[in-house]
Amino acid sequence: MGEKSKNTGEIKVTSGKKEFSKGDLAVYPAHGVGCIESIESKEINGDTMNFYMMKIVENGMVIMIPTSNVESVGLREVIPEKEVPEVYKVMQEKAHGADNQTWNRRYREYMDKIKTGSIYDVAEVFRDLFQLKLEKDLSFGERKLLDTAQNLLVQELSTAKDIDEKSMMQEIEDLFN
Missing domain, CATH: 2.40.10.170 (Thrombin, subunit H)
Structure with a gap:
């Protein structure tokens, strides 16, 4: 034993x-x-x-x-650097219509996506919550999920591109400006 x-x-x-x-x-x-x-x-x-x-x-x-x-x-x-533009494409797509769902249903759906480990699923969660945040206040749980998705993206993308996390965060912010 x-x-x-x-x-x-x-x-x-x-x-x-x-x-x-x-x-x-x-x-x-x-x-x-x-x-x-x-x-x-x-x-x-x-x-x-x-x-x-x-x-x-x-x-x-x-x-x-x-x-x-x-x-x-x-x-x-970790994804190869050549795959980073594909992740950017996912982040730049229009958010999928989650606004007609309750926040706790969205939360469960987004948590399931984060748990898959797919950077594309994490990028979708970040995109959807980032765009939703522009339209209305996020619940506490949604804000935490947005932060989690952002941290996971920044970690992996900065590793893939071999740049520091601050520079990676700036690149992500530039995608939405």
Whole structure:
């Protein structure tokens, strides 16, 4: 029943479609960009399992991700820089008609999109809430979601473009001016 931990250092894990190595940057849904700090083997109930130890860049939180669950938890690579203009296109589209829904229904819908881990879904949430904010006051929950979506976008896009977050935020603001 106890847990034994052993840091296995530089091993590469090849389960699932994507393998990550120590030092790789990756995106964990709803938490943002993190760095694979190590790959560790832990014995749990007599079974040895490998885990990615991922440190979230923004807040330093460490997440243990079973290497066999990479796809199911939505862990993915940071988008390549050439994909950034596609994300910008999504942000510049007209918001989808969410104004006839109650705020709590919108909130649930937007939270589900953020949890997918797709930068395109996060861009849609940001776009819709940003445009809604221009028309009316957002609820507290919607403001928090807008901030979350903005932070997730800035983290990943600045990483993809290899620029600082302040410059990335300015680029996003320029899209809406």
